Structure formats: C-alpha cells, structure tokens
Amino acid sequence: MCGIVGAIAERDVTPILLEGLRRLEYRGYDSAGLAVLDSKHHLQRARKPGKVAMLEQALSASPIHGTVGIAHTRWATHGEPTESNAHPHICNQTVAVVHNGIIENHDTLREQQRAKGYTFTSDTDTETIVHEIYENHINKGLDLLAAVQATVKGLHGAYALGVISKQDPQRLITARMGSPLVIGVGIGEYFIASDVAALLPVTRRFIFLEEGDVADLTRQSLRIFDRTGKQVEREIKESELSADAVELGQYRHYMQKEIFEQPRAIADTLEGRIVNDQVIEQSFGHQASEIFEQIKEVRIIACGTSYHAGLIASYWFESLADIPCRVEVASEFRYRQPHLRKNTLVVTISQSGETADTLAALKEAKASGNVHSLAVCNVAESSLTRESDLILLTRAGPEIGVASTKGFTTQLTALLLLVLVLGRRHGISAKREKELVHHLEQVAAKVEKVLEMDESIRLLSEQFGDKEHALFLGRGTMYPVAMEGALKLKEISYIHAEAYPAGELKHGPLALVDSEMPIIAVAPNNELLEKLKSNLQEVRARGGKLFVFADGEAGFKSEVDVTVLDVESINDVIAPIIFSIPLQLLSYHVAVIKGTDVDKPRNLAKAVTVE
Numbered sequence: 001m002c003g004i005v006g007a008i009a010e011r012d013v014t015p016i017l018l019e020g021l022r023r024l025e026y027r028g029y030d031s032a033g034l035a036v037l038d039s040k041h042h043l044q045r046a047r048k049p050g051k052v053a054m055l056e057q058a059l060s061a062s063p064i065h066g067t068v069g070i071a072h073t074r075w076a077t078h079g080e081p082t083e084s085n086a087h088p089h090i091c092n093q094t095v096a097v098v099h100n101g102i103i104e105n106h107d108t109l110r111e112q113q114r115a116k117g118y119t120f121t122s123d124t125d126t127e128t129i130v131h132e133i134y135e136n137h138i139n140k141g142l143d144l145l146a147a148v149q150a151t152v153k154g155l156h157g158a159y160a161l162g163v164i165s166k167q168d169p170q171r172l173i174t175a176r177m178g179s180p181l182v183i184g185v186g187i188g189e190y191f192i193a194s195d196v197a198a199l200l201p202v203t204r205r206f207i208f209l210e211e212g213d214v215a216d217l218t219r220q221s222l223r224i225f226d227r228t229g230k231q232v233e234r235e236i237k238e239s240e241l242s243a244d245a246v247e248l249g250q251y252r253h254y255m256q257k258e259i260f261e262q263p264r265a266i267a268d269t270l271e272g273r274i275v276n277d278q279v280i281e282q283s284f285g286h287q288a289s290e291i292f293e294q295i296k297e298v299r300i301i302a303c304g305t306s307y308h309a310g311l312i313a314s315y316w317f318e319s320l321a322d323i324p325c326r327v328e329v330a331s332e333f334r335y336r337q338p339h340l341r342k343n344t345l346v347v348t349i350s351q352s353g354e355t356a357d358t359l360a361a362l363k364e365a366k367a368s369g370n371v372h373s374l375a376v377c378n379v380a381e382s383s384l385t386r387e388s389d390l391i392l393l394t395r396a397g398p399e400i401g402v403a404s405t406k407g408f409t410t411q412l413t414a415l416l417l418l419v420l421v422l423g424r425r426h427g428i429s430a431k432r433e434k435e436l437v438h439h440l441e442q443v444a445a446k447v448e449k450v451l452e453m454d455e456s457i458r459l460l461s462e463q464f465g466d467k468e469h470a471l472f473l474g475r476g477t478m479y480p481v482a483m484e485g486a487l488k489l490k491e492i493s494y495i496h497a498e499a500y501p502a503g504e505l506k507h508g509p510l511a512l513v514d515s516e517m518p519i520i521a522v523a524p525n526n527e528l529l530e531k532l533k534s535n536l537q538e539v540r541a542r543g544g545k546l547f548v549f550a551d552g553e554a555g556f557k558s559e560v561d562v563t564v565l566d567v568e569s570i571n572d573v574i575a576p577i578i579f580s581i582p583l584q585l586l587s588y589h590v591a592v593i594k595g596t597d598v599d600k601p602r603n604l605a606k607a608v609t610v611e
C-alpha cells in the first residue's frame with residue numbers, strides 16, 4: 001500500500017525522504033515521488049512510475065534540494081501507475097500533497113471543482129484534496145493549517161496527509177483518519193511517516209496521531225489538534241526497533257530471513273507470559289481477568305494469513321477449551337449484519353494492525369454493544385491495538401516480506417496462550433495446562449530443527465518450477481495449514497494453488513488429479529492419519545504425484561510418484577506451527593526458481609490499508 005514520508009529540518013531533507021521511501025518499499029507500490037521547497041521557496045517535484053531506484057536515478061540526473069519536503073510511494077487505486085497519477089499532487093505550483101487512503105466522495109468533490117473551473121492533471125482522488133486546500137480555502141484567506149483543517153472536514157473515507165506550501169514555507173502539516181501516520185521527533189527537526197520503519201535512521205522518538213488529528217510542524221514547534229479542533233498533547237514514545245531491524249543481513253530475501261527468524265520470534269512471543277507452568281492472564285491487559293470471566297464464546301475476525309491462524313485457533317478453542325468459536329473473513333463480516341451474542345469475545349488477528357477490513361469489522365462488532373474485543377497483533381502502536389479492549393502482541397519484529405511467515409507462527413503461538421487462559425475457566429485442568437505449556441515451550445527448538453529441512457526442500461522445489469497448478473491437502477488443523485501453504489505458493493510463485501480438506505477430494509477436486517498435478521499433503525501422526533492415508537490412495541490410483549510432509553512416525557515411505565519428507569515428530573496440538581514451516585520453505589524456493597519478486601509479489605501490498 002502507499003507510503004508517506006515528510007520532513008522539516010535545517011538540513012537538506014531529500015536524502016532523508018529517499019531513504020524513508022526505500023524503507024517503505026516492502027509495503028508494495030508502483031510509483032514514487034517527492035516534492036521539496038527549495039532555498040527560494042519554489043516547489044520542486046520529481047515523480048516516476050516503477051521503483052524508488054528510478055526516482056533516485058531521475059534525481060541524480062536533476063537534483064533537487066530543500067529543507068521542507070514530502071514523499072510518497074503509490075499503490076494504484078484511482079488511475080493507472082503513471083507519472084501524472086504519482087504523488088505529490090500540486091495545485092497552482094503552490095501547495096503539494098501526499099495522501100494514503102481513499103476519499104470516497106472524490107467524485108462529488110471533482111464535479112464541484114470542475115464546475116468552478118479547476119483543471120485536473122491526474123485521475124486520482126488525491127488531486128481533489130489539494131484543490132480543496134488551495135483553491136477553496138487558501139485562496140479565500142485561510143492559512144495552511146486552517147485550510148487543511150477545513151478541507152478534512154469535507155472528506156469522507158480514509159486519509160493520512162502530508163501538506164506543504166510555498167506561501168508558508170516553514171511548515172509541514174499532517175492529518176490522519178483511518179490511515180496510519182506517525183510524527184518522528186528529532187532535535188530541531190520533525191518528520192512524518194506512515195510507518196516508523198521509514199524514520200528509524202533519523203529518530204526513535206515517535207508520536208502516534210489519533211483518528212481525526214491534524215498536526216502543525218515547524219522546525220522548532222509541534223502543535224496537534226484533535227477532530228474537534230482543540231489543541232491536545234500526545235505522548236512521545238520511544239521505539240525499541242533499531243534501524244538495522246529492517247536490514248537484510250546475510251539473507252537473499254526478507255521472506256527467507258523472516259522464515260529463519262521464527263525460533264527467536266516464537267520464543268519472544270512467549271517470553272514473560274508463562275510463570276509456574278501457567279499463562280499469565282495480565283499479559284492480555286489489566287482488564288483481562290474481569291473480561292475473561294464473562295466470556296462464553298469467541299468470534300475471530302481477520303484476513304488472509306491471519307484468517308488462517310484464526311481457523312487453526314478455532315479448532316483449539318473448541319477441542320481444548322470447550323469454548324464455541326467461529327471464524328470469519330473481515331470483509332464479509334463487516335457487511336453482513338452479524339448476530340453477536342452477549343459475552344462474546346471478538347478476537348481480531350492482524351500482523352500489521354492496519355488492515356482496513358479488519359478495522360472496519362471490529363468497529364461493526366463493537367457497535368453491537370454486546371462484546372469485548374481482543375487484538376492479536378504485531379504492531380504495538382497500530383490502529384487495531386488502539387481500538388481493542390485487550391491486546392496480545394506477537395513479538396515477531398518487523399515483517400517486511402509481503403508473504404507473512406513469522407507473523408503467522410507467532411500469531412498461532414499467541415492464540416494458543418489465549419486458548420489456555422480462557423480454557424482454564426472452561427475445563428482445562430492445571431495438569432493439562434502444564435502439559436500444553438510444556439509443549440509450547442518446546443516449539444522454538446522444534447522449529448529450529450525443522451528449518452534444517454531447508455536444503456532438501458530446495459531440491460524438492462525444483463520439481464515445481466514448471467507447474468501451473470497445485471493442490472494442498474490436510475485434515476483437522478492441517479486443513480488451514482494446507483490453506484496457508486496454498487496461499488503462500490500462489491502469492492509469491494504465481495502458481496495457482498488450492499487447499500482442500502482431504503475428505504472433500506472425492507466430492508469434486510479429484511477430477512483435477514492427473515500426472516501433471518502436484519499434490520502436497522500434510523500428515524502429522526494423529527487420529528486422522530489413517531483417514532488421510534486412504535484419501536492419498538485415491539490420489540495415487542488416479543496417477544497424481546504426491547509430496548507428503550509427514551511425521552517421522554506416521555509410516556510413509558517414498559516410492560514411485562510419492563515423495564515423503566520427514567518432519568520432526570511432534571505433539572498434535574502444536575503440529576500446525578511446526579508443519580507450516582516446510583510449506584513456507586517450499587513456496588520460498590519455488591518462487592526463487594521462478595524468479596519472481598519474492599518480497600514484493602506483483603499486485604500485492606504488505607498492509608492492505610484500503611478496502
């Protein structure tokens with residue numbers, strides 16, 4: 001999704017803006033641009049379709065410098081990824097704007113503005129904002145701050161904005177509603193960005209703007225106004241992230257790095273949350289005990305990989321904790337007038353905490369008035385954590401690769417902690433909790449061991465380079481694991497992949513099976529093993545090529561058309577975490593063979609902050 005960086009300083013801000021854009025590349029984008037006010041207070045702008053590197057090339061050919069500036073990476077929504085649609089957008093060579101989000105009433109604004117004779121140079125919704133600020137407000141006598149405040153009152157939808165003007169050259173104005181925005185606090189300088197990662201080389205002190213805030217930044221001062229226009233104080237928070245937390249280091253891709261970071265990420269997610277073989281309830285927030293006491297059922301809402309984590313957790317909630325649990329895709333939940341019973345715990349799961357559908361679904365759920373909310377999230381200061389009663393942070397560290405890996409396994413780890421604390425009130429005995437905690441504490445070491453399969457999976461992946469389709473099969477919790485495996489393969493290798501519960505094969509998908517169709521099965525050694533084996537026989541009988549990731553004790557043997565990879569033998573409850581790892585490695589290596597852009601697959605963005 002789009003990214004914003006801005007700066008106001010005594011020094012030249014162009015290098016800061018460019019470095020910030022590079023650090024936001026992981027979010028996914030298709031054009032980039034920046035605008036600065038130069039020493040004569042003229043607006044200078046450069047924009048390019050394609051990568052930030054293209055913008056850098058253009059800037060080395062014709063450099064621009066200034067002490068106030070804004071920059072943007074654009075992920076096309078309204079209008080193609082062309083130079084004229086790239087941000088910043090400028091009105092009358094005077095005001096420049098960068099914008100994340102979607103303005104829903106842009107058609108109306110555009111009609112009104114056309115009627116007044118304003119001309120448009122792009123197809124974007126953003127251009128209506130810059131016209132509104134300059135033509136409708138500054139031209140009528142308002143200063144830059146007042147013009148932005150007046151403009152945002154008329155915007156419907158989501159926005160994070162950075163605005164500069166040659167008439168007010170010592171100011172940078174920013175505003176947010178529905179899209180994230182942080183202010184970086186320097187010494188005699190301020191910065192803005194849609195993500196702290198962009199600013200880590202210049203500051204570690206951040207202010208997280210709240211919904212409806214507008215901020216007025218000069219080099220020496222910062223004023224924040226809330227949605228009513230009242231001046232407010234917002235706390236400065238110190239980020240624990242270091243600038244190199246987002247460096248690639250020895251790895252070829254972020255996804256690869258993040259797969260190998262999983263043992264540490266899982267251990268960090270458990271750290272300090274278990275004492276004397278019991279999960280500490282307060283890890284979820286100070287109101288946790290009071291809220292958990294009332295909970296009778298759980299509703300999980302999420303998108304993509306986070307949704308798959310929710311599906312696995314639903315098996316755990318019902319089988320281990322005896323708590324009714326339903327899981328829904330956020331984009332469906334938000335529009336279907338769902339019925340939520342009193343004493344439901346609405347659990348949202350999101351790596352980024354900024355996914356528009358998940359946020360909107362949470363608002364819907366809260367509007368029903370009956371529910372308590374808990375967010376399982378990887379970003380402490382995200383919109384989702386701010387909107388939730390209780391929070392359990394996954395401690396995966398920044399996830400840069402668009403394909404979520406450590407985000408997923410740390411979500412599963414966190415969700416199992418939740419199952420245990422809620423389950424305590426619904427029949428999980430202290431003895432059973434101790435047993436499960438013991439298994440959880442072994443997960444990091446087991447993941448470390450499974451990562452040793454890397455080379456054998458790399459070799460296996462060579463058989464997938466020319467495939468166009470793949471089928472993933474699993475039963476029980478391994479069905480959502482298979483769904484996650486299929487999602488990983490399709491998003492980064494562009495191979496069409498589907499997942500089915502193995503028992504569903506003969507109800508349709510078996511018709512697809514022939515010698516060209518690779519079938520990947522996940523087979524832990526559990527009570528469904530014999531059933532799965534019969535399903536796999538159905539595949540073999542139709543000439544399908546099987547690739548089985550099996551518990552070493554499950555009794556599978558490699559033979560003609562059957563390749564078996566032994567996975568560390570493991571307790572069934574934590575098996576979904578362990579079996580996800582080889583599937584991540586498989587999709588990673590297949591993508592490398594296919595030569596795709598592993599970390600930034602086509603058409604996708606890291607955080608889907610628009611609907």
Ligand code: AGP
Nearest residue numbers: 304305306350351352355403404
């Ligand atoms: C994961 O590989 C995907 N890129 C995507 O499905 C992602 O999980 C989804 O967009 C939800 O993101 P979130 O966890 O940040 O809410």
